[in-house]
Amino acid sequence: MARGRKIYEGKAKILYEGPEPGTIIQYFKDDATANNAEKRAVLDGKGVLNNRISELIFTRLAGIGLPTHFIKRLNMREQLIKQAEIIPLEVVCRNVAAGSIAKRLGLEEGTQLPRSLIEFYYKKDELGDPLVTEEHIGAFNWASPQEVDDMISMTLRINDFLAGMFAAIGIKLIDFKVEYGRHFEGDTVRVILADEISPDCCRLWDMETNEKMDKDRFRRDMGGITEAYSEVARRLGIIKENEAGSGADIVSIGGDK
Structure with missing residues (x-):
C-alpha cells in the first residue's frame, strides 16, 4: 500500500498520509530514546516487535469493545490507522x-x-x-x-x-x-x-524472577533490550519458540503479511 506524504516524525514512529481520507500509515522505527530523547540508540528489530505486539493488543482490546485507531497491519513495520x-x-x-x-x-x-x-x-x-x-x-x-x-x-x-x-x-x-x-x-x-x-x-x-522485560532495560543500561521484547512476543505467541531473543521470523497473528 503506497504511503502519502510524511505528516509527523516522533521518537519511535513516523506518520504518513493514508490511501483514503481519514486514514494514516503508522511506521514503527528501531530508534530507542530515554530521558526525553537525551539518550538515543538504534536497536535492530525493535520496531518490528513493537508493531506486532501493539497489533495483537489493539486487536484484542477491540474484541472487548474498546474503540481504537487500529484498522490493520500492512507489513512488518506499518499499520493502517484512523486519523485522530x-x-x-x-x-x-x-x-x-x-x-x-x-x-x-x-x-x-x-x-x-x-x-x-x-x-x-x-x-x-x-x-x-x-x-x-x-x-x-x-x-x-x-x-x-x-x-x-x-x-x-x-x-x-x-x-x-x-x-x-x-x-x-x-x-x-x-x-x-x-x-x-x-x-x-x-x-x-x-x-x-x-x-x-x-x-x-x-x-x-x-512474575517469578522480577526480571525487567521492557524499556527500563534501555533506560538503565541493562542490555538485552530486543531479547526481552522478543521474549514478550514469544510468550504472546507472536514469534516461534526457537526464535526468542532474536526478533526474527515473526509469525502471522491477524492482519496481512
Whole structure:
C-alpha cells in the first residue's frame, strides 16, 4: 500500500498520509530514546516487535469493545490507522511502584500500590512531559470533563484486560502509558485509543524472577533490550519458540503479511 506524504516524525514512529481520507500509515522505527530523547540508540528489530505486539493488543482490546485507531497491519513495520486529533496528554496507570512515582513518593520499587492509580502528563517534550492534575486539564482546555472521564474509564478497562492477559503468560503488569485521540465521524466526536501499546510504554516484569522485560532495560543500561521484547512476543505467541531473543521470523497473528 503506497504511503502519502510524511505528516509527523516522533521518537519511535513516523506518520504518513493514508490511501483514503481519514486514514494514516503508522511506521514503527528501531530508534530507542530515554530521558526525553537525551539518550538515543538504534536497536535492530525493535520496531518490528513493537508493531506486532501493539497489533495483537489493539486487536484484542477491540474484541472487548474498546474503540481504537487500529484498522490493520500492512507489513512488518506499518499499520493502517484512523486519523485522530491527539489529546495532548499521556495517561499512565500504575499498579506497582516503579520509575518516577517511586522517586517522588519515596517508595521502594516493587511496592504494590493500594489500588491502581491514574496519572496525567502534559505532552510537551521541551518541558519534560510534566505531571498535571484534572484542574490543569480543565483550566487549559486540553480535554473536556467528559473526555477525562472517558480516558480514565477506558484506561482502567485496559489495565484490567492487560493485567489478566500478561499474568496468563507469567508477566506482571507494573504500569503502562497510553494516549487518546478525538475521532470525527460526521457530526460526532469520539475518544479512541491511539498511539501504541508495547514494551516501549509498559513496565513488564517476569512474575517469578522480577526480571525487567521492557524499556527500563534501555533506560538503565541493562542490555538485552530486543531479547526481552522478543521474549514478550514469544510468550504472546507472536514469534516461534526457537526464535526468542532474536526478533526474527515473526509469525502471522491477524492482519496481512
